[in-house]
Amino acid sequence: xxxxxxxxxxxxxxxxxxxxxxxxxxxxxxxxxxxxxxxxxxxxxxxxxxxxxxxxxxxxxxxxxxxxxxxxxxxxxxxxxxxxxxxxxxxxxxxxxxxxxxxxxxxxxxxxxxxxxxxxxxxxxxxxxxxxxxxxxxxxxxxxxxxxxxxxxxxxxxxxxxxxxxxxxxxxxxxxxxxxxxxxxxxxxxxxxxxxxxxxxxxxxxxxxxxxxxxx
Amino acid sequence: xxxxxxxxxxxxxxxxxxxxxxxxxxxxxxxxxxxxxxxxxxxxxxxxxxxxxxxxxxxxxxxxxxxxxxxxxxxxxxxxxxxxxxxxxxxxxxxxxxxxxxxxxxxxxxxxxxxxxxxxxxxxxxx
Numbered sequence: 155x156x157x158x159x160x161x162x163x164x165x166x167x168x169x170x171x172x173x174x175x176x177x178x179x180x181x182x183x184x185x186x187x188x189x190x191x192x193x194x195x196x197x198x199x200x201x202x203x204x205x206x207x208x209x210x211x212x213x214x215x216x217x218x219x220x221x222x223x224x225x226x227x228x229x230x231x232x233x234x235x236x237x238x239x240x241x242x243x244x245x246x247x248x249x250x251x252x253x254x255x256x257x258x259x260x261x262x263x264x265x266x267x268x269x270x271x272x273x274x275x276x277x278x279x280x281x282x283x284x285x286x287x288x289x290x291x292x293x294x295x296x297x298x299x300x301x302x303x304x305x306x307x308x309x310x311x312x313x314x315x316x317x318x319x320x321x322x323x324x325x326x327x328x329x330x331x332x333x334x335x336x337x338x339x340x341x342x343x344x345x346x347x348x349x350x351x352x353x354x355x356x357x358x359x360x361x362x363x364x365x366x367x368x369x370x
Numbered sequence: 371x372x373x374x375x376x377x378x379x380x381x382x383x384x385x386x387x388x389x390x391x392x393x394x395x396x397x398x399x400x401x402x403x404x405x406x407x408x409x410x411x412x413x414x415x416x417x418x419x420x421x422x423x424x425x426x427x428x429x430x431x432x433x434x435x436x437x438x439x440x441x442x443x444x445x446x447x448x449x450x451x452x453x454x455x456x457x458x459x460x461x462x463x464x465x466x467x468x469x470x471x472x473x474x475x476x477x478x479x480x481x482x483x484x485x486x487x488x489x490x491x492x493x494x495x496x497x
Contacts, residue, residue, distance in 0.1 A: 184454065187475045252383070264383060271381040274427060275474045278454035291459045296429055 162351065167200055169354050174198045174323040176287055178338045181280035182327055188272060189250040194328040201322045205341075208322040209304030212238050212337050218303040223273025227281050229292035231350045233321075233343055235277040239336025241301060244269065247334050266299060273297045280338060288353055308341060321347055373492060374400040374418055375485075378410040378436065379425035379452070387476055388423055388452065395482045407431035407439070414440055419447070421488045423472070423481075426453035426460060434460070437467045446495055448488030452476065 162170065175198050186193045212220065219241040226234045239247060248268045249261050256264070274297045285292040300307055324339040342350065375392060379385050385403050392401055402419065404410045406428060413419055422440065426433035433451050440449060450470035453460065464471045470484045
């Protein structure tokens with residue numbers, strides 16, 4: 155990987171994965187509370203990749219019909235947070251949240267609403283936790299829903315070209331008892347990586363300065 | 371004592387969740403639902419609202435701005451901001467406005483604690 159500006163050192167990557175882990179763990183605990191069932195999580199991955207490469211990573215098993223709830227965020231660094239899953243599992247996810255007592259018509263009726271609010275809760279939990287850990291403030295947009303393949307979700311054809319490098323953090327989740335799996339992902343624009351490096355290093359320095367024996 | 375609770379949230383699902391929790395915790399209290407700040411202010415100025423539960427992330431005027439508007443005419447009304455945006459800054463701003471903070475996903479425990487405190491405060495104001 156050759157990125158001129160702001161390549162992350164090993165310790166920076168570690169710290170970032172740990173910070174992301176705290177955020178997505180909060181997100182997963184929120185999701186678990188909403189569905190009332192266990193949610194399994196993978197180890198988070200942190201990569202600097204092109205938008206196009208990131209878009210391929212979320213098309214697992216070549217499933218290209220995806221739904222995402224996304225929120226953009228701004229603050230010390232800017233980007234987008236996304237909750238992504240196969241379109242075929244959308245109604246099952248909604249059903250797991252609104253409860254099995256609702257009819258299929260009700261579930262279809264509520265789909266957009268329920269996805270937006272679920273995304274809002276999960277992504278806010280993730281971003282707010284990261285902001286708190288870093289002692290920074292982030293502003294978040296309202297949630298919106300996007301349907302399409304990975305390239306559509308990550309705007310590979312958009313004003314920022316697909317060849318542009320982004321910082322991509324993701325974790326996959328699996329709702330054990332239901333056939334629902336997906337990703338919680340953060341996509342950060344590269345111009346803000348320099349800012350991110352400063353922030354991550356502040357976080358690392360704060361840990362190193364903690365008196366020995368201090369826990370939590 | 372029965373009170374009237376105002377729910378303000380642009381999401382129908384979120385209003386359903388708040389309303390059903392409220393019915394479990396305080397089945398005899400009345401509730402009124404609105405979907406934005408303008409409707410909420412109309413309901414509040416009508417004078418029939420005792421307690422308000424307000425979403426933070428709404429199109430147009432956000433929940434904290436709405437609380438600030440309500441405070442101009444109702445400095446003592448028990449109000450809680452209900453949000454998944456658990457950033458220290460958001461919770462701090464709610465406190466500054468003398469409002470509670472109830473995190474989403476909403477739990478009966480968190481809502482019940484806020485409502486108990488609210489009922490106590492209302493009793494003190496109108497003995």
